Amino acid sequence: MFDLAAVPDQLNDEQRRAVTHETGPLLVLAGAGTGKTATLAARVRWLEGPGVAADRILLLTFPPRAADEMLARVAAGGRERGGRIWGGTFHAIAHRIIRAHAESFSLPPAFSLIDPADTADLLDVLRVDAGLTSTGRRAPRAATCADIYMRCVSTQRPVKQVVLAAYPWCADFVGQLSALFRAYVAHKRGHALVDFDDLLLLWRAALADEAAGPALRALFDAVLVDEYQDVNSVQADIVRMLTPDGHGLTCVGDDAQAVYGFRGADPAHLHALGATYPGLAVVRLARNYRSREPVLALANAIRPQADGLELTLSGSRGGGPAPLLVRCHDEATQAREICARVLEACESGLELRDQAVLVRSANHSDVLELELAVARIPFVKYGGLRFTEAAHVKDFLAAGRIVDNPSDDLAWFRLLRLHDGIGPMLARRIIDKLRPAEAAPFDRWPAALATVPGRARPNLAATVGGLAAAAALPQTAERAAAILAALRAPLQVRYADAGTRIADLQRLVDAAASRPSLHEALADLALDPPAATSGLAGPPRLDHDYLVISTVHSAKGLEWPVVHLPHLVDGAVPSDMALSTPEGLAEEHRLFYVAVTRARDQVVLYAPLRMHHHRTARDDRHSYAPLSRFLHAAALAVCERVDAGPAKPVIPRVAALAAQVDASLDALWSTS
DNA sequence: GGTAACTGGGTTTTT
């Protein structure tokens, strides 16, 4: 039944066992760099055969960049028979299924998918009614509200509990928050909006349904889940409901790399697999094919305690340079040291793309980015601010959503406000005029236009006219182009650098053209946004070489020959924000482990001695000192230490220099 | 009344 010839020779015994395991439930505990991707890809190909068609295999991966890589790998050795396998993130797969069967999920076919930024915008509007503004005491910001909502949903815990545990400073607002979230849910339903969490909840609910469940289950013969330590309870439910008896199920994970606790992920789901599936077979992969010995020595020295997989990675690539611990005078020195080492590596023959700078928090690379710009080192940044969060991109997406789903008030709100002279109140009033328009919203537009003050009227009329025309076009490519054409004028008024922004959007239009519908193009963009633009010029072209800057979270599952890890200092790594619980600190520890194990040949740690701290740890918080001390001690034991000097040379102080300069200018002001 | 310009303060990680 299975094709053994398809199993690659270079697999080791354990990997081979995983790949050729029969159809019962299987858990692969795979340490970092142990060939997990290759093993999973080989297993997909092995499963695919006369008994199982490719399009009946579901491969759930995480994050999207890892998904792309995995699918490419499967395709490379695949037989391309019986269609393509279903591969992607939980969210992307859920979206694909729900979009194809919207009515079965009691959704209008034209529903809009909204991203977290949209959620925050919507909450911002609804906040006023929920009594969360001008309350004297500082109310949580919209983005914070969105985080709390997300956390409640993904952990399936009540607001009060979540707020007290993770957002204690918002404890006074629990009542308002719960009113806000009720209003938010009602608004979504009323306006055909679906957020990221809804995708999973809808999928799970349908799987639990007596009629729909079996039909959804029957779509797949085999289910493979990567990064299982990072699933939350909703995702774990989905997996369990897809394969109630574990038949055809493969899960891969390593609980030492669980870093998504804030999103409701819990490695306990991985530990619980044995209880859920009594026949569970377990394979352990501990042989590391990625890193050289000194990197592994550091990784093993700092490997966090893990319940599932007590292993010491054993290497296969031989020796190499010792990791460096560069102690820097301050942040500016750190930035220069990184630049210098990046260039040094280039001189020894590496490309920029062979190196990555991994940071705990997106803003940790701010100073470095300036320094890189000065040194003319091109870079792309993953994580943190994304392309889809740039204001002009959001404007474009909102216009697209109006064309697709005219009852999307949030999109209207944004589009209206883009015009000069339209603020929040006017926008709201105009939308109220459009309100009861289900079928033909653009027809109601002339009446709504009467609400608009004369100054803004012609511009607004032109934009909306353009969108109405776009809505009439059948082809995705023409639609997208027409939308951009309609936006051109307001964008030019709004943004000083409209030229580059419109160029950005032109690329987006080109990308949308290759998708079957605007819905799909917009959803793709939301679920798998391209990397943030570097500057406003857009990411470097792919044929150019560039350095990667990424958050550690976004670097998951990826590797580079050289990895730079800045900010090894209390409050940054480990993060100040993780201190309210011991679990938070444990996650910081695992995060550092993930970061170190991304490196193939060399790791460089940077420890600035002085740093800008605007927060002080509160009394009720745990101290990070033990973790910090542990990490530094481990690093000192393994690394070669370098001390980098002060940021600036000392220049002697000159008394009253400014007065001298002013006096020298005085002659210029004389009018005689 | 509502919008735009100004000024002070500031809780991270992602689908």
Added chain:
DNA sequence: CCCAGTTACC
């Protein structure tokens, strides 16, 4: 450096 609350202007 980005957001929220405040003042000034239409």
